[in-house]
Amino acid sequence: MAETTFTIDEIPIPFTPGQTILEATKAAGIYIPHLCYHPEFKAHGGCKMCTVLVNGKPQTACTHKAAAGQEVEVDTPELNAMRRTLVQMLFIEGNHFCPSCEKSGECQLQALAYEYEMLTPHFVELYPHRNVDASHPDVLIEFNRCVLCELCVRASRDIDHKDVFAIAGRGRDAKLIVNSPTGKLGDSALAVTDRAVQVCPVGAIIVKRVGFETPIGERTYDKNPISAEADSCEVPEAR
């Protein structure tokens, strides 16, 4: 039944029409890395971590529909080097100080960096000047760690139906903004129980006063690499 399969690194993968390469591949239990993708939401395609070669052409697996006979390359040295470079760019773009970050061990950016053996961010650090928004009683935004994945934007819009978050600005000025008269989270409609609070793949949106409650060794990625996590697109629940 070749007409309903495509191949990932020469392994035939069945798919149902309309499925993206990433969805079909996940269903088949094969890992394609991703950061801004989450099964609950419309694909975004901006982080580029899920870039694969479809018949030799780079495509984002989270947005590209599976088609019969497609030859897809995922796990090649070139693609993995590219993914490492992407992670390096994300690291120098923000202020990612893992040692004091309570998301360490639960952070998808960090886990991806481990997956692709990033030993150094390599590029010259940009050290942007960003702030912390602690105005909300239960939730804190650490803008220094935001990777612009827009998961919170999508979650707040599509699941919480609150439109608390959006991206504003262009290029390097692109930043997460908050929907409130003051622009402060404390004056927004956000509740700690919102999905938007739980989907942040990094330590940008965190629940207050619970940091470091999970001991080292018991954190998600202490146990398994992101590629081996049972469902690696399931973002660890904010505790």
Next chain:
Amino acid sequence: MPFADPIVSAIVEKYRNNPTYVLQILREAQEKLDWISPETVETVASQLKIPRTRVQSVLHFYSFLYDKPRGRYRLLFADNITDRMAGNIALFEHMLSRLKLKRGEVSSDGLVSADLTSDTGMCDQGPAMLANNCAIPRLTMRRIDEICDLIKARAPLDEWPAELFRVEDNIRRRETLLTPVAPGVALDAAIARGRQGTLDEVKRSNVRGRGGAGFPMGTKWEGARNAPGAVRYIVCNADEGEPGTFKDRVLLNSFAVRVLEGMAIAGYATGATKGFVYLRGEYKHLQAKLQREIDDMRANGRLGTSIRGAAGFDFDIEIHMGAGGYVCGEGTAMIESLEGKPGRPRVRPPSMVHVGYLGKPTVVDNVESLAHATEIVVEGGARFAKRGTRFSTGTKLLSISGDCERPGVYEYQFGVTIGRVLEDCGAKAVSAVQIGGASGVLLTPDEFSRRIAFEDVPTAGALMIFGVDRDIFEVARNFAHFFAHESCGFCTPCRVGTTIQRNIMDKIAEGRGARYEVNELKRVVGFMRRTSHCGLGETAGNAVRDALDKFRPAFERRLHAKDFAPAIDLERALEPARRITARDDAEAHLETES
């Protein structure tokens, strides 16, 4: 419900409280109020019943919209490489000193601000500037002084001498497209051929998109026509943001009949009844004239319902102004912008022909492409196809600027050699030509026998000429800054990569670069090309790549002797502590050489 500013409310009303007009609303609000205050944002958001963040995301995306007061006079100097070559910086600094301004800052009395901006489509008559988005070309010290006096006298812009704002067409060579056509002739020809007939002729002509990509226009139209659904749209891409291009400016100024009737013909052939002209903010000076043209067409039955009496030929056109955003020239980004959102390119597939404006089938064609439609329906596709080459039919408008005697717009049949073009425009002692703008290719004399054609040197038509005394490194650096400024920020490789590229070019320019930086440049350029989301990122490294390949010495003579140099200027990094400790001993300094 926050306090609603009546002026703003009125503007929102005018746009029937339709959220797809957010960008238009903000532009008009700023023209009246000089900037977009938080109150304005609140008013617009609540009246349109959309989250304020959606208004803010538009406000912060377009560089001609200001979320802080920028003065009653907002001056932006074009800073394309051709403006540089024409001495724009000296003029800019002269103006800053005359007005006692710092770059990007508002004067103490809140009257005026001045800054640099990307290319404004005036490369044939630069240096140019925008005063409250109105173009003022051919700047000289005298003109700057004149402008400063007007500002000091607080003279309203509409009282400034019209001469200041006069924009020349500078048409230097004509073939078929740059010849006038009587209003209605093309429409009648289309009607005579019928919808299918018109489409067939366009296909027969093999005319390819003039925006640079060269997609066959007929195929695109057919795709849209065959797409399911009743509603379709035509979008005329008049964003012409590619540094070095200005031929659309001339078409819109002097051949609007061709452009607008070309749109109607596209509508006729595809079944679309609504068209938009997406006019770049820098071309504000064309807006009123174009609007008059549209109104006149409507008045004379060349737009509206049953055009030229043809039952069912209904089509109308609306102008949508941009507000400073190169990326909006990308088709899907333009559609986002038309929908009143930030101009972020969409994920493709689906193609716009199937899912475009408001999710409906949409044809986005370049100004020049649509103008060609008026030729094709009149003379027929076969005759049209006789001009140019087999794979690149018809004529092509070239925007020629830089080191030549006669900059301006030249019309050639496809296939003309670059050498011939340079000869015609009086370019002597040329070291290189940048073809296709910042995202194009850099060609050197050994390549001047190559031809302008999709099968050889494809281009939207920009030729920037650099004489032997020009520093190609600075050309590449100018483009690196351009892309860092224009990246939309959606995808990682372009957002971060363009910044890294710019920073490395600046480091080399300061004489602090080494072999290491050269290798880094190559790496980042290749990376952006392979992994970026859209054409902007894919091509953002072209200029640097070509300069590295073809003008390596321009880099090397700036490099550190060592193979590695610190990322920072260490002496500069010590400056603050030296100040606070009042130290100047030997230990309070560091030489950059290790």
Next chain:
Amino acid sequence: MLNLETAQSPHKLRRVAIEPVSRVEGHGKVTILLDEENRVHQVRLHIVEFRGFEVFIQGRPYWEVPVTVQRLCGICPVSHHIAAGKAMDLVAGYGPLTPTAEKLRRLLHYGQIVQSHALHFFHLASPDLLFGFDSEVSKRNVVGVAAAFPDLAKRGVMTRKWGQEVIRHIVGKRIHGTGVIPGGMNKSLSVAERDTLRGEVDEIVGWARESVALVTQLYETNADFYKRFGESRSNMMGLVDSTGALDFYHGGLRAQDADGGPIFDHVDYTTYQDVFEEETKPWSYMKFPHIKALGAENGSYRVGPLARVQVCDRLSTPLAEDERRKFVALGHGKPHHGALLYHWARMIEMLNAAEMARDLLNDSDILGTDLMADKGPRRGEGVGVIEAPRGTLFHHYRVGDDDLVSYCNLIVSTTNNNQAMNEAIRAVAARFLTGREVTEGLLNHIEVAIRAYDPCLSCATHALGQMPLEVDIVDADGALVSRGRKG
């Protein structure tokens, strides 16, 4: 007190520098000014690094602080982890810790005292004592010791290893783990972990005793030299519990003068800002604290092992207390002030910590799972003080209603010893350098005196913060990043 801090006419003098001071933690350098007869006119220990943790900690969420501030120091991160944790227990409004949580913290702390003291003695200081101060440079280090005294070196390494393993089992990593959280601990100790540690603890106690015996021997080889080397009289301070016994984890402040007379006792450490103040000197990034009441001239004091074992009435464990008695007895009623005696006191403390760890490992509470205290109303402010391996450590924070730190002030152990160390090296310089050709070996004498204090110079680059003023730090966007309030 010799006055060698500042020479009359420095420009006429010859400058000799020890740069960097080695086999200590962090960045220090010593400058000595000599005249043509090699008479010493000026001796200074400069702390040459500045980091300013107190400032950038402001604006950070309070629960992050115990993890962040431990990065002040890689030798005794646990000290900062615990001291900040104690402060944040208060800030977050927690009541008394559960028995298990407090005992885990204590075990953690004792484990670190064992590893830190072992590290200092065997890895850093012992080469001087075993090979001689002016022995050959190339072998005057831990590798040299390993080659010449393999058994002793092994003992040192294994003792430290055990201490590090205690830490790892409690906070997940040997260095910079996470365990102390406001209100308690994040992990209980498993039976397996307890058994592993308990299985080795008796050997550790034994080794600690041998270590005390070793320093005692070394002392006896040249008692007078050991007693007098780098001797400088000063006040001393340490924490004691309500019964007057040394308590590393919690207690009241006790200070005595150079003759052992009381200055203050059982002082509530949260009032430390009324008790101490400090000076800045243009030649060091480390400040000079002193006891306010005594003034800058006479108010400087010494902390750490030599001070602690002498200001306390006793140690809580029999073997260590027995050693302490012998040690104090040698003073014939007068406190010891010789720098080298720090080593002796340090090994006694190591024994004490090992014994206390053994007791805790035999205490069933240590396996408890009730780790979090009950939460009460928030307090805006918290002070946490402990006896770190190097001496009394103060952490002081204020936290706003937004949970962000608005004020941070740290007095790190080594800072307390700033004046004492300077006096000690001046004593050494005056005694050994005067009139002699300066050699590497002689200069090492100076370093020996510094090492004896086991300074933690990285930590020490964080002195008392801004007390009197309000200073706003505003970032590029003009947004308030942090604010230091009146003390």
Next chain:
Amino acid sequence: MTTPGQDKVKVRLATTSLAGCFGCHMSFLDIDERLFELAELAEFDRSPLTDIKHCGPCDIALIEGGVCNTDNVHVVRELRANAKILVAVGACAINGGLPALRNKLDVNDILTQVYRDPRTGEPCVPNSPELPLPLDMVYPVNEIVRVDYSLPGCPPSGDAIWKFLTDLILGRMPRLEYSLLNYD
């Protein structure tokens, strides 16, 4: 570089700590009894664990900490000039680490906030020429000198350091398996 057994030439190893906390050096000592094994393979040059104050020609230099002042710059340049292989060890050397949290602030604001006369409130920032001057920011080592390898972690565990170092000494490409690769 040498393989043990082939000859008795030992690898010369220099280490230094710049703007760090010494945690990486402590973690280095966490190789525990393997220290004796290392003594067979390597000998120390300049290192805070030795009294060799200045670096001579050596094979491997391990740099802990970021670069925050003039002294750090001189030291890291000295090691770069003398070492065949220079390794940035730990978070601070690699991206500035926590000391780089100060990079969002103006260094003078920090200095004047920390050094004030408690009585007058006047700034009194230490300014002796004996003191290294702070840089405006804390920089990663690879922004000041060329770095050959990076070994992340805060600190990298003793096992990670041992694996990395022995790989280097024995001429293997240093690789860290998942359990040894951590940024915190």
